[in-house]
Amino acid sequence: MNEPSSAPQLTLTAVPDFPLIQPGDDLATIILERLAAAGMALQDGDIVVIAQKVVSKAEGRLVHLGEVVPSQRAREIAAQADKDPRLVEVILQDTREISRVRRGLIIVEHRLGFICANAGVDRSNVAPDARQEWVAQLPRDPDASARRIRRRLTEATGHQVAVIINDTHGRPWRVGAVGLAIGVAGMAPVQDLRGHADLFGHALQTTQVGLADQVAAAASLVMGQADEGRPVVIVRGLRYAVREDASAQEILRPREQDLYR
Amino acid sequence: MNEPSSAPQLTLTAVPDFPLIQPGDDLATIILERLAAAGMALQDGDIVVIAQKVVSKAEGRLVHLGEVVPSQRAREIAAQADKDPRLVEVILQDTREISRVRRGLIIVEHRLGFICANAGVDRSNVAPDARQEWVAQLPRDPDASARRIRRRLTEATGHQVAVIINDTHGRPWRVGAVGLAIGVAGMAPVQDLRGHADLFGHALQTTQVGLADQVAAAASLVMGQADEGRPVVIVRGLRYAVREDASAQEILRPREQDLYR
Numbered sequence: 001m002n003e004p005s006s007a008p009q010l011t012l013t014a015v016p017d018f019p020l021i022q023p024g025d026d027l028a029t030i031i032l033e034r035l036a037a038a039g040m041a042l043q044d045g046d047i048v049v050i051a052q053k054v055v056s057k058a059e060g061r062l063v064h065l066g067e068v069v070p071s072q073r074a075r076e077i078a079a080q081a082d083k084d085p086r087l088v089e090v091i092l093q094d095t096r097e098i099s100r101v102r103r104g105l106i107i108v109e110h111r112l113g114f115i116c117a118n119a120g121v122d123r124s125n126v127a128p129d130a131r132q133e134w135v136a137q138l139p140r141d142p143d144a145s146a147r148r149i150r151r152r153l154t155e156a157t158g159h160q161v162a163v164i165i166n167d168t169h170g171r172p173w174r175v176g177a178v179g180l181a182i183g184v185a186g187m188a189p190v191q192d193l194r195g196h197a198d199l200f201g202h203a204l205q206t207t208q209v210g211l212a213d214q215v216a217a218a219a220s221l222v223m224g225q226a227d228e229g230r231p232v233v234i235v236r237g238l239r240y241a242v243r244e245d246a247s248a249q250e251i252l253r254p255r256e257q258d259l260y261r
Numbered sequence: 262m263n264e265p266s267s268a269p270q271l272t273l274t275a276v277p278d279f280p281l282i283q284p285g286d287d288l289a290t291i292i293l294e295r296l297a298a299a300g301m302a303l304q305d306g307d308i309v310v311i312a313q314k315v316v317s318k319a320e321g322r323l324v325h326l327g328e329v330v331p332s333q334r335a336r337e338i339a340a341q342a343d344k345d346p347r348l349v350e351v352i353l354q355d356t357r358e359i360s361r362v363r364r365g366l367i368i369v370e371h372r373l374g375f376i377c378a379n380a381g382v383d384r385s386n387v388a389p390d391a392r393q394e395w396v397a398q399l400p401r402d403p404d405a406s407a408r409r410i411r412r413r414l415t416e417a418t419g420h421q422v423a424v425i426i427n428d429t430h431g432r433p434w435r436v437g438a439v440g441l442a443i444g445v446a447g448m449a450p451v452q453d454l455r456g457h458a459d460l461f462g463h464a465l466q467t468t469q470v471g472l473a474d475q476v477a478a479a480a481s482l483v484m485g486q487a488d489e490g491r492p493v494v495i496v497r498g499l500r501y502a503v504r505e506d507a508s509a510q511e512i513l514r515p516r517e518q519d520l521y522r
Contacts, residue, residue: 008274008275008277008483008491009272009273009274009275009483010272010273010479010482010483011270011271011272011273012270012271012272012273012479013269013270014269014270016269020460100520100521102520107520114434115434122466123463123466124459124463124465124466124467125459125460125461126461127461128461128462129461132463168467168470171432171433171471172432172433172434172514172519172520172521172522173375173376173433173513173514173519173521174441174471174474174512174513174514175451175469175471175511175512175513175514176450176451176452176469176470176471176472176474176512177467177469177470177471178470178471178474178475178478179475180435189437190436190437191437193486196486198385198386198486199281199386199490200386200387200388200389200390201389202384202385202393204385204486205383205384205385206385206429206438206486208436208437208438209429209437209438209439209481209486210432210435210436210437210438210439211437211482213435213437213439213478214439214440214478214479214481214482215482217439217474217475217478217479218271218273218475218478218479218482220470220475221271221472221475221476221479221499222269222270222271225454225457225459225465225467225470229460230269238482250436251435251436251437252434252435252436253433253434253435253436258433258434259361259363259368259433260361260433260434260521261433
C-alpha cells in the first residue's frame with residue numbers, strides 16, 4: 001500500500017438516511033447501522049469521510065450564545081468585525097492567534113493550527129432554534145475523534161479502513177470554500193512522491209500531494225452544504241499508505257516555512 | 262440544474278489507455294476513441310476533467326531550454342532562487358508579477374491570474390529527454406481550450422457535458438499540492454448558495470462553494486502524479502449549474518479583496 005495513490009475508478013457514496021445527531025450519539029454504530037439497513041458494507045481500503053459538524057454535535061461541542069459573557073477583547077474585535085460579541089467570545093476560546101479582522105470577517109489560527117474563518121465556529125445545521133443562538137465549535141481533538149471512530153469500525157467489521165473528518169474552509173487567492181481534512185486516522189494525509197519517477201523515468205517535480213485534503217474535497221461534493229443530510233461518505237478505490245500514527249497536524253505547513261501568513 | 266450540487270453517489274473513471282500526446286493531437290477525438298474502445302460513453306451531466314499537461318502538449322506549449330536566452334532579470338532571479346536562468350526566462354514569459362522568491366522557489370502571479378510556483382512551467386512528463394531540457398507552459402487560454410474540447414464532445418455525442426482543465430498547485434498554510442481548475446467550460450465554477458437554507462430553514466453560513474476546484478481535486482486522486490498515464494477523468498453524478506459563458510477567471514479572488522497577497 002505504499003505505491004503512489006491512483007486508481008482507474010473512484011466511487012464516493014453517501015451513507016443513506018443518516019439521522020440528525022444529538023450529543024452522546026455513537027457515530028460509528030450509526031454508520032454501521034445505516035450501511036447495513038441499505039445493504040451496504042465497508043471493504044478493506046475504504047475511507048470514511050465524516051463532516052465535522054456531526055462529530056462536533058455527537059461530542060457535545062455546542063454552545064448557547066445566551067450563556068456566553070463576552071470579554072472586553074471579544075467586544076473590541078466584535079466591534080471591528082461587526083459581529084455578535086458573544087459569538088466572538090466563543091471564537092476566541094478556540095483561537096491561538098488572530099490573523100485578519102475586517103468588517104464581517106474574522107480569520108484566525110485555530111488552537112489546532114488551521115487558519116480559518118471564525119475558528120470553525122458555525123451556526124448552520126446546528127439546531128432548530130429560530131434565533132440561531134446555538135453554535136458548534138470544532139471537535140476538541142479531531143485526530144482523536146477519527147482514531148476512535150476508526151477503531152470502532154475496524155473492530156466491528158474486521159476491515160482495514162481510514163477515517164477523515166472534513167470541514168469546509170475558505171482560502172487565499174481563490175473564491176469558494178472547499179473541503180479540507182481536519183482529522184485523520186489510518187492513512188498518510190500527505191503523499192510523499194520523493195524517489196518516484198514520471199513517465200520518462202525522471203524524478204517527479206511535485207513531491208508532496210495533499211491526499212487527505214483532496215479526499216475531503218471530493219467527499220464535500222457528495223455531502224453538499226446542508227451537510228447533515230449526507231454527512232458521511234464512503235470513498236472506495238483509492239490507494240494510500242496505511243499509517244497507524246497519522247495526524248492532520250502533518251498537513252499544517254510550519255509557520256517558519258510559510259510565506260503567506 | 263440550478264439546485265445545490267450534491268449526489269448520493271459520485272463516480273470518477275479514468276479514460277483507459279490514453280496515449281502519449283504530441284503537439285497537434287486532437288484531444289476530443291482521442292477521448293471519444295478511447296472511451297469507445299473501452300465500451301464506455303459520455304452521458305448528460307458528465308464532467309470531463311483533463312490534466313493541463315496533455316492540453317499544453319497538444320497545443321504545442323513546449324519550450325526547449327537550449328533555445329532560450331535568459332534576460333538580465335531572469336539571471337538575477339535565477340541567482341536568488343538557485344534555478345536555471347533559462348527556465349526562469351520561460352517562467353517570466355508567463356508572469357504578471359513576482360510574488361515570492363526564495364532558494365529553490367519562485368511563486369508568481371501567472372498572466373492568467375493564478376498564483377503558483379514557476380508560473381506552472383514544469384518538466385515532468387514532458388519528453389523522454391535525458392537532460393530534461395523540454396519544459397511545458399500552461400495553455401495560452403485554458404478556458405478557450407476547455408470550450409473547444411467541450412464543443413467537440415457535445416457535437417460528437419449530442420450530450421450536455423462540462424469540461425475542466427486541472428493543474429496541481431501548492432498553497433499557503435497547508436502542505437501538499439492539490440488539483441485546481443485552471444480552465445472551465447459549461448459549468449458555473451463557483452456554486453452560489455445565497456438564498457439556500459440549512460436543515461432547519463436558516464440561511465446557510467457558507468454561501469460560495471469552490472465546486473470546480475473540488476472536482477479538479479477529486480479527479481487528481483484518479484490521475485495520480487505521473488499524470489499522462491491517466492490524464493482524463495470522467496466525473497459522473499454531480500449536479501451543477503450549466504453555464505455557457507463560464508470561466509475559471511470567476512474563481513480568482515479580486516486582489517483588493519484578498520488579505521493574503
